[in-house]
Amino acid sequence: MSNKEIAKQQMPGQPVTDGLRKTRGRRLTPLRRQVLDILLEAAEPVKAYAIMDILRKKTAKSVTPASVYRTLDFLLRHALVHRVGTLNAFVACTDSCEHEHQPVFMLVCAGCHQSREISDPPLYNTICAAMREKEFTIQGGTIELTGICPQCAAAGSE
Numbered sequence: 641m642s643n644k645e646i647a648k649q650q651m652p653g654q655p656v657t658d659g660l661r662k663t664r665g666r667r668l669t670p671l672r673r674q675v676l677d678i679l680l681e682a683a684e685p686v687k688a689y690a691i692m693d694i695l696r697k698k699t700a701k702s703v704t705p706a707s708v709y710r711t712l713d714f715l716l717r718h719a720l721v722h723r724v725g726t727l728n729a730f731v732a733c734t735d736s737c738e739h740e741h742q743p744v745f746m747l748v749c750a751g752c753h754q755s756r757e758i759s760d761p762p763l764y765n766t767i768c769a770a771m772r773e774k775e776f777t778i779q780g781g782t783i784e785l786t787g788i789c790p791q792c793a794a795a796g797s798e
C-alpha cells in the first residue's frame with residue numbers, strides 16, 4: 641500500500657466514538673442523546689448537576705433537574721450508562737457489558753476519580769454467593785472498588 645493510500649485511510653471525518661453503536665440500536669430523544677454524548681465525551685464519571693450545567697450551556701431550552709434525572713434513569717435502565725455511587729456520578733458504558741443489565745465491577749481512582757469498567761460474571765457470582773451466605777443482597781448491578789489508577793500511581797512515584 642502506498643503512503644498516499646495509508647494517509648487517505650487515516651483521514652479524519654469519522655468520529656472516534658461510535659455513538660450509534662453505543663445506543664445499541666435504540667432511538668434516543670434529543671435530550672437522551674445529548675446526555676449520553678456529554679458522558680461519552682467526558683469519558684469519566686460526571687455528577688448530575690454538572691451534566692445539567694453543560695446542557696444549559698448547550699441548549700436554549702430550559703432543563704430541569706427532574707428531566708435530567710429521568711433521562712439518566714432511562715440510560716441506566718438500558719445499560720448505556722452506569723452510576724458510580726462512590727462518586728455520586730454517572731459514566732457512559734464502555735461496552736464491556738455486552739448484554740443489558742450485565743453486572744460489572746467499576747474501578748474508581750481515589751486520586752483523579754477516573755473509572756474503569758470490568759466485566760467478569762463468574763467473579764461477580766462468587767462475590768454474590770459469599771454475600772448470600774451472610775444473608776446479604778447486593779444493591780444495584782455494580783460492585784465498586786476504590787484504588788489508584790496507573791497515571792496517578794506514576795505521578796505519585798515521580
Ligand SMILES: [Zn+2]
Nearest residue numbers: 733734735737
Ligand atoms: Zn457497561
Ligand SMILES: [Zn+2]
Nearest residue numbers: 749752789792
Ligand atoms: Zn487516577
